[in-house]
Amino acid sequence: MKRAVFSDFDGTLSDGYIAMEFLEFLHIKNLYSNNCYHTQMQLIEDFKNNQITYGDWICRWAEVWADGMKDQKADIIEKNAKEFYATFRKNIYKSSFDVMDEFGKKGFHKVIVSVGSYEVIVLAAAELGADYVFATRCEMIDGIYTGRLASDLHLMTGKADCIKRYAIDNDISLENSAAMGDSIHDASMLELVGFPVALNPSEELMSLAKKKGYAIRTYSNILEEIKKM
Numbered sequence: 001m002k003r004a005v006f007s008d009f010d011g012t013l014s015d016g017y018i019a020m021e022f023l024e025f026l027h028i029k030n031l032y033s034n035n036c037y038h039t040q041m042q043l044i045e046d047f048k049n050n051q052i053t054y055g056d057w058i059c060r061w062a063e064v065w066a067d068g069m070k071d072q073k074a075d076i077i078e079k080n081a082k083e084f085y086a087t088f089r090k091n092i093y094k095s096s097f098d099v100m101d102e103f104g105k106k107g108f109h110k111v112i113v114s115v116g117s118y119e120v121i122v123l124a125a126a127e128l129g130a131d132y133v134f135a136t137r138c139e140m141i142d143g144i145y146t147g148r149l150a151s152d153l154h155l156m157t158g159k160a161d162c163i164k165r166y167a168i169d170n171d172i173s174l175e176n177s178a179a180m181g182d183s184i185h186d187a188s189m190l191e192l193v194g195f196p197v198a199l200n201p202s203e204e205l206m207s208l209a210k211k212k213g214y215a216i217r218t219y220s221n222i223l224e225e226i227k228k229m
Contacts, residue, residue, distance in 0.1 A: 001173035004109035005100075006163050006189055009116055009124060009135075011182035012199045013096040018088055018124065019065065019116040019136070020044075025084045031077065036068030054204070055156050058115055058185055062154030065117060066138045070147030074140050081119040092124060093219040100128045102226045108178070109170060113162055113189060115153045134162040160188035178229065180222075181205065190214060195229055197222070 010017050023040060026032040040061065047057040069077070100110055112125040113134045121135035139150040152158045167174050178195035179186070184204040190196035191212070198209035198216045209216050217225050 001171055001176070002109060003107070003176040003178075004111055004166070004170070004172045005103045005178040005180070006111045006113050006159075006166075006193065007100075007179065008159075008181040008183070008186050008189070008199075009112055009114040009121055011202075012180050012186075013099075013112075013128065014092040014124070016091050017116070018091070018120050019061070021088060022081065022084050022117055022120045023065065023068075026077070026080060029080060031072055031080060033068040033070065036064050039064050040068070054184055054202075059154045059156075062115060062136050062149060062151075065136065066145075066149045067147050069138050069145040072145045074143045074145065077119055077145070081123060085120055085123040088120070089124070089127065092128070095219045095223055096128060098223050099226055100130065102223060103178075104129060106226075106229070109172065111163075111166060113153070113159050115158075115185065118151075132166065134159070134166075156185065157188050159186065160192055163189055163192055178226075184208065197225060 007013060023032060027037045043057055043060050046052045103110055110130045111132045112121060112130045114121045115136050118135040118137045122133050125133040134153060136153050137150040139146045139148040166172065174192050175194045177193045178197065179189050179193045180197045180199040181190055182200045182205060183202050187208060196214040198205050198214050199222055200218050201209055201216060215225055
């Protein structure tokens with residue numbers, strides 16, 4: 001059977017939150033609902049003040065993201081995504097390119113699994129040489145966003161569900177595969193594979209990784225771990 005590496009993007013392969021920065025970019029250009037923008041900002045404050053959990057924030061972020069995109073034209077958003085990404089790409093860790101290249105040399109399928117918005121994650125994934133992308137998609141009808149989600153990655157088991165489907169469809173052995181993530185939202189993904197790596201982990205994921213015996217690495221030493229794999 002084949003093997004794959006499944007990697008989160010934000011915090012794992014890059015610095016910052018690409019979806020939030022893209023949201024800011026669209027809002028400034030009047031391409032994102034003002035009401036939904038302020039709801040997103042309140043959700044961040046609620047998370048920072050421990051009024052909601054990280055999982056709750058991610059779940060609500062995705063729902064509000066889709067709602068805020070309602071009635072936008074897909075071709076205009078795509079054009080702006082490319083403009084935005086040209087500036088954001090510097091946030092990707094240099095080691096991320098080396099890591100993905102090393103996995104490729106070892107014959108791994110390279111799959112990005114992110115709750116970030118598909119419109120920008122797909123651009124980063126292409127530059128990183130990924131073979132496939134799972135990211136948050138908004139429903140569109142006739143090239144117009146409907147305001148509804150078309151994916152379930154925001155759910156706590158969403159990433160694991162995607163990986164299971166990909167493994168079945170592509171004859172992938174999860175036991176011989178790897179996964180990399182930085183937050184507790186990646187836990188369901190990490191526990192499915194034989195080589196889980198907590199990469200630049202949050203305190204919550206760090207604690208779980210120590211209990212589970214996962215490899216714990218940062219962007220500065222992850223390449224050494226992959227070379228040993």
